[in-house]
Amino acid sequence: MAGLATSSTEMDLDRPNIDEYLTVESIREAPKKLHLRDLLDISPTLKEAAGAIVDDSFTRCFKSNPSEPWNWNIYLFPLWCLGVVIRYGILFPFRVIILVAGWIVFFAAFSLVHFLLGEHNKWKREIERKLVEMICSVFVASWTAVIKYHGPRPSMRPQQVFVANHTSMIDFIILEQMTAFAVIMQKHPGWVGFIQKIIVESLGCIWFNRTEAKDREIVARKLREHIQGVDNNPLLIFPEGTCVNNHYTVMFKKGAFELGCAVCPVAIKYNKIFVDAFWNSKKQSFTMHLVQLMTSWAVVCDVWYLEPQYIRPGETPIEFAERVQDMISVRAGLKKVPWDGYLKYFRPSPKLIERKQQIFAESVLQRLEEK
Amino acid sequence: MGNASSMLTQYDIEEVQEHCHYLFSQQEIVALYNRFCQLDRSAKGFISSDEFLSIPEFSLNPLSQRLLKMVDGLNFKVFVAFLSAFSPLATVPQKIELIFKVYDVDGKGRVTFKDLMEVLGDLTGSFMSEEQREIVLSQVLKEAGYSRDSPLLLEDFMKVLCKPGVTMEVEVPVD
Numbered sequence: 168m169a170g171l172a173t174s175s176t177e178m179d180l181d182r183p184n185i186d187e188y189l190t191v192e193s194i195r196e197a198p199k200k201l202h203l204r205d206l207l208d209i210s211p212t213l214k215e216a217a218g219a220i221v222d223d224s225f226t227r228c229f230k231s232n233p234s235e236p237w238n239w240n241i242y243l244f245p246l247w248c249l250g251v252v253i254r255y256g257i258l259f260p261f262r263v264i265i266l267v268a269g270w271i272v273f274f275a276a277f278s279l280v281h282f283l284l285g286e287h288n289k290w291k292r293e294i295e296r297k298l299v300e301m302i303c304s305v306f307v308a309s310w311t312a313v314i315k316y317h318g319p320r321p322s323m324r325p326q327q328v329f330v331a332n333h334t335s336m337i338d339f340i341i342l343e344q345m346t347a348f349a350v351i352m353q354k355h356p357g358w359v360g361f362i363q364k365i366i367v368e369s370l371g372c373i374w375f376n377r378t379e380a381k382d383r384e385i386v387a388r389k390l391r392e393h394i395q396g397v398d399n400n401p402l403l404i405f406p407e408g409t410c411v412n413n414h415y416t417v418m419f420k421k422g423a424f425e426l427g428c429a430v431c432p433v434a435i436k437y438n439k440i441f442v443d444a445f446w447n448s449k450k451q452s453f454t455m456h457l458v459q460l461m462t463s464w465a466v467v468c469d470v471w472y473l474e475p476q477y478i479r480p481g482e483t484p485i486e487f488a489e490r491v492q493d494m495i496s497v498r499a500g501l502k503k504v505p506w507d508g509y510l511k512y513f514r515p516s517p518k519l520i521e522r523k524q525q526i527f528a529e530s531v532l533q534r535l536e537e538k
Numbered sequence: 539m540g541n542a543s544s545m546l547t548q549y550d551i552e553e554v555q556e557h558c559h560y561l562f563s564q565q566e567i568v569a570l571y572n573r574f575c576q577l578d579r580s581a582k583g584f585i586s587s588d589e590f591l592s593i594p595e596f597s598l599n600p601l602s603q604r605l606l607k608m609v610d611g612l613n614f615k616v617f618v619a620f621l622s623a624f625s626p627l628a629t630v631p632q633k634i635e636l637i638f639k640v641y642d643v644d645g646k647g648r649v650t651f652k653d654l655m656e657v658l659g660d661l662t663g664s665f666m667s668e669e670q671r672e673i674v675l676s677q678v679l680k681e682a683g684y685s686r687d688s689p690l691l692l693e694d695f696m697k698v699l700c701k702p703g704v705t706m707e708v709e710v711p712v713d
Contacts (some may be wrong), residue, residue, distance in 0.1 A: 204698045206658060206675065209637060210706040212601050217624045217708045218610070219595035221573060223637035226593060230576065304702030418613065449579065510594045519598050527600075535674055 200533040210229035220494065228415040231447045232439075254462050263310040269305030273298055281369070295369040296347040296400070306337075309531045311465040314341055318472030321431065322348045325397050330388075330423050331433035332495050333405035334413040335446035336453060337460070338435055339358040341470065348403035349393065351375060351386065351452045359453050371399050387422060394428050403433075406488065409508035412445040413437050414500045417508040425484035428477040432491050434499040438467040449511075471498050546571050554615050558622035561632075566625075566710040567618060574614050584611045600660045607643050624708040629697060633704045639697045648689035651675065 238247035388487035
């Protein structure tokens, strides 16, 4: 319905199609005379509420599904114990050493280049890019990541953005090790924020703040500026806006799709047998998440670089976003869900309740006329 | 059983089942427990209003505030008892009783004109004025033989709603 207008001052669901998903059960077929029981019978509304309490498709997207424990009998258990010893006692320290060594080299080289070479020295950017790719490879090695890339490698051209589904911050690292992307990211606190500031800045990143409403316009402008620049790194955007558990995809925000340039979809699917890469930011800090990855056997995933898409004539950015979401979901074997990922942080817009109320009120008034 | 991270024992399941008058199977109770633990993020033993409202479909329900008064802070046993009215095995009188309780949210045992106005207000929002709601309710009450000055009791709800009955069923997903 065209009634849901987006305003930049509200946290709105800019998705009309969500109305199809919410059942409106109070529509009567033909207006009949109104009786007391029609007003007393609130059972359809109660049913919807109870249905939502019992199970809802939004919460399902963010559930970390624990895998079946396989160490349950007398033979498997000692094997598992041995595995734990190897993972925590041998692999983990080894990986930490690699990581620390990598960081030391990186910081040394990066500081040298950053402070010694001049501001606009063209070598500076090249070297910084290569260094970032290197540290990402170090990270990737520290999880023994087995990553299979499918499809042509992203090229550095203007007028293109890359979009990918989002499971954890490591998505960025996995993609970054192959190509130095610039990203648009939410600023994080702690040591992650520090790294973001120093290193990721050199790639040409754009910051946003979920909690700032006016932010959208500023960010849209920055995005447009970035893709014009010939020299800028290709831009990577995660249009879901939040981490999802790699079984579902939530609504792709239209921001990336209304820039008037090519959109190159990237699909990422993690193999859960080895580790569940979903970063449940409500349950774990990023540090704990990394430790969990480093004490598992491996991170196994597939990355598909899909064909660049352009907006079709007569297609709205929202429809374009949905089309690309379909492409990525099908490629990675994920289920599509129309909810906005930001509902994790904000309440839904009251406009949707108002729609239901309006339908019911009109039906009551109409039936009141019938005699 | 209060600690959400512990598993339900067979004894717990039977206790809950008895409390909800056997309207849910044991499997459904286990599934509901997993759901309860998922919603009760801080493992307090009950689900707070905030946690209910984080379910977008629930928060979009016009009666969510009224229902929150009934479900906020319930422990698992009472939570299941509340949901039992939605079981396919629940009888029509049991369902009507729940509807009565939603109207009579402060538990006085009768539903006054004010309660009826409040619920109709939740369902129609700003699309009907107070006067319009008063007129509608007075009219239908009068036509059914009631007056707006005397409150409705559970028997009245039963009489009005029992024919042709009420279908209000929810399926508990059991994996």
